[in-house]
Amino acid sequence: MLARLKSRYVHYPMPDCNHCAIRDYSPCSGVPEALLNRLQRLRNKPTTLQPKTHLYRQGDVQGQFYLLYNGWVMLYKTLRTGKRHILRYALPGDFISLQSDLNSPMNHSAQSLTPSILCSFPRRSIIEIMENMPQFTTQLALLSARYYEYQTSISHRSAQESIAFLFLDFYERIKLYEQGSIENIFLPITQEDIADTLGLTPVHVNRTLRLLAKQGVLEFQHQQLKVSDLSALYELAGYEPYQNPSSLLSII
Amino acid sequence: MLARLKSRYVHYPMPDCNHCAIRDYSPCSGVPEALLNRLQRLRNKPTTLQPKTHLYRQGDVQGQFYLLYNGWVMLYKTLRTGKRHILRYALPGDFISLQSDLNSPMNHSAQSLTPSILCSFPRRSIIEIMENMPQFTTQLALLSARYYEYQTSISHRSAQESIAFLFLDFYERIKLYEQGSIENIFLPITQEDIADTLGLTPVHVNRTLRLLAKQGVLEFQHQQLKVSDLSALYELAGYEPYQNPSSLLSII
DNA sequence: CGGGGTCTTGAAGAGACTCAAAGAAAGTGG
DNA sequence: CCACTTTCTTTGAGTCTCTTCAAGACCCCG
Secondary structure (H helix, E strand, O other): HHHHHHHHHHOOOOOOOOOOHHHOHHHHHHOOOOHHHHHHHHHOEEEOOOEEEEEEEOOOOOOEEEEEEEEEOOEEOOOOOEEEEEEEEEEEOOOOOOOOOOOOOOOOOEEEEOOOEEEEEEEHHHHHHHHHHHHHHHHHHHHHHHHHHHHHHHOOOOOOHHHHHHHHHHHHHHHHHHOOOOOOOOOOOHHHHEEEHOOOOOHHHHHHHHHHHHOOOOOOOOOOOOOOHHHHHHHOOOOOOOOOOOOHHHOO | HHOOOHHHOOOOOOOOOOOHHHHHHHHHHOOOHHHHHHHHHHHHOOOOEOOOOEEEEEOOOOEEEEEEEEEEEEEEEOOOOOOOOEEEEOOOEEEEEEOOOOOOOOOOOOOOOOEEEEEEEEEHHHHHHHHHHHHHHHHHHHHHHHHHHHHHHOOOHHHHHHHHHHHHHHHHHHHHHHHOOEEEEEEEHHHHHHHHHHHHHHHHHHHHHHHHHHOOOOOEEOOOOEEHHHHHHHHHHHHOOOOOOOOOHHHH
C-alpha cells in the first residue's frame, strides 16, 4: 500500500519524525523558548496519517487539536443538500480544528489528502493553553483574521478570477517550503475539489482551466500546476501591490 | 443638524455616555473583573461620531482600535476597479480595526452608518494588551473564527439564499439588543449596500427583494425590515438546527 | 484487458449582469 | 413650508456567465 502511494505522493513520503520542533511552524513563530517548551510538553507524540483519512468528522463531539507537520489536510463542511463545501487546505504549520464555539460538536470535517504527520493536543486543554500562552493565542487570533481576509478576498469574483486567486495562493504557499525550482507544483486535488472550494460546477471549472491554458496563464494537469505567466496570474487574481507585497492577504 | 438626523435615526440618539462598562459588550464577556479594570484604564474616553463619518480609511498607517458601544459601523474595502466590497457591519460590542497584519496600513475602511459611540485604544498598545490579557485575546481569536465561519457560510449561494442569510443574521443580532417587539427592524443600509456586501448588482438585489416580498418571506422598505415568515427565512438561509440552535454561525 | 474515477466537450436553460429610463423618497435651500 | 435636487428604488429588454444533463475520452490501477 505505502509503496504504491509513493509514485503519486512522491513529495510527501512518510518520514519517521518524532522530534519536529514546533517553532518551525507558523502559528508559533515569535513565541519565546520557555513557552514553546511548555507547548511541547502538552502535545502528544506526532502521528502519521494515510491519505484520504479523516482526522475528525462534522458532528463529532470530542476530538483534539492538531498542528500539521507534513502533508495536506482538507477542511470541509457537508451541507444539508449533501453538497460538499471545502473551507481551506491546511499545509505544514497550520493549526487544525479551531472553531468559534469550542464546546459544540465540530462544524466541519478534516481529511488528509496525502500521507501526513501531525501532533495533537488534548481538546479540553485548549482554553487552558490559550489563556496561559498569550503570545501563542495572539498568533492564533491573527491567523484567524487571515483566514477571514482570505475568504473575503476570494468572494465576489468571476470563475476565472477566483480560480486564479486559488492557484496563486497555492503557488505562494508552496514556495515557502520548496527551495528548489517551482516549475511544476504538486497539488493533491481534483477539478471537483476546486469546484467545491469555489462554489462552481466541475464542468465550469474544467472549461475555465482550458481557457486559462489557452491564454497561456497556467496549466493544471495530472495534479501538476505549471504557472506560465506569473504576472498575468497576479493580474487576474487582483493582487494589490501597494499594500503589502509579501503577503497574499493584501489581495482584495 | 442633529435635530434633523433624529427623525431618521430615532433608534440611535446621541446619549452622553462616558461610563459605558466594557463588560456589557461581547468580546469581553467572560473576562474577570481585574482584567476589565485594566482594559478600562487603557482605553480613551468614549467619543461620539456623526453618521457617514470615517473612523479610518484603507491605506492609513496609524490609527486606533475601537470598541463600538452604540450605533452601526460598516467595514469595507475599495478594489482597484473602484468597486466597494462591504466586509461586515459592526454592531454594539464589536471590536473594530483588527487585521492580520498589525504593522501594515489598514487594508479596509470603517465608516459609521448612524450616530455612534466608541471608545478607542492606542494602536501601538494592542500587542501589549493582547499578550497581557490572554482571556481577552482568546475571545478575540474566537471572534475572528466566527467572522471566518460567517464568511464561509454566506458564500456558495444563490442571490435569494445569501440575501435571506444576511437578513436573518441582522434579525438575530438585533434581537439581542431590542427587548421589545421586533416587528419592524431598522437597518441603516440601502439595496446598493446589500449588493456590495453579497457581490451582486443593485438591480438584481432589487428583483430578489421583490420576489421575497411576493413569496411572503420578508419586506424591506424605507430601511425597515419586516420578517413575515421566520421559518421560511431560516429554510432559505440554510439553517442547520442539529448543530447549535442558539448560534447563527452553525449555519452552513 | 476491464473498470472506476477523472477529465473533456456539446447543447440547452436558468440566474445574474448591463444598459437604460422612469418613479418614489429623502435631503436641501429659499 | 414648498420647490428643487439628489439619492434610492423599480421595471424592461437584451446579453453573458454559469449550470444542467448527457455522453464520450482518458488514464491509472487491478
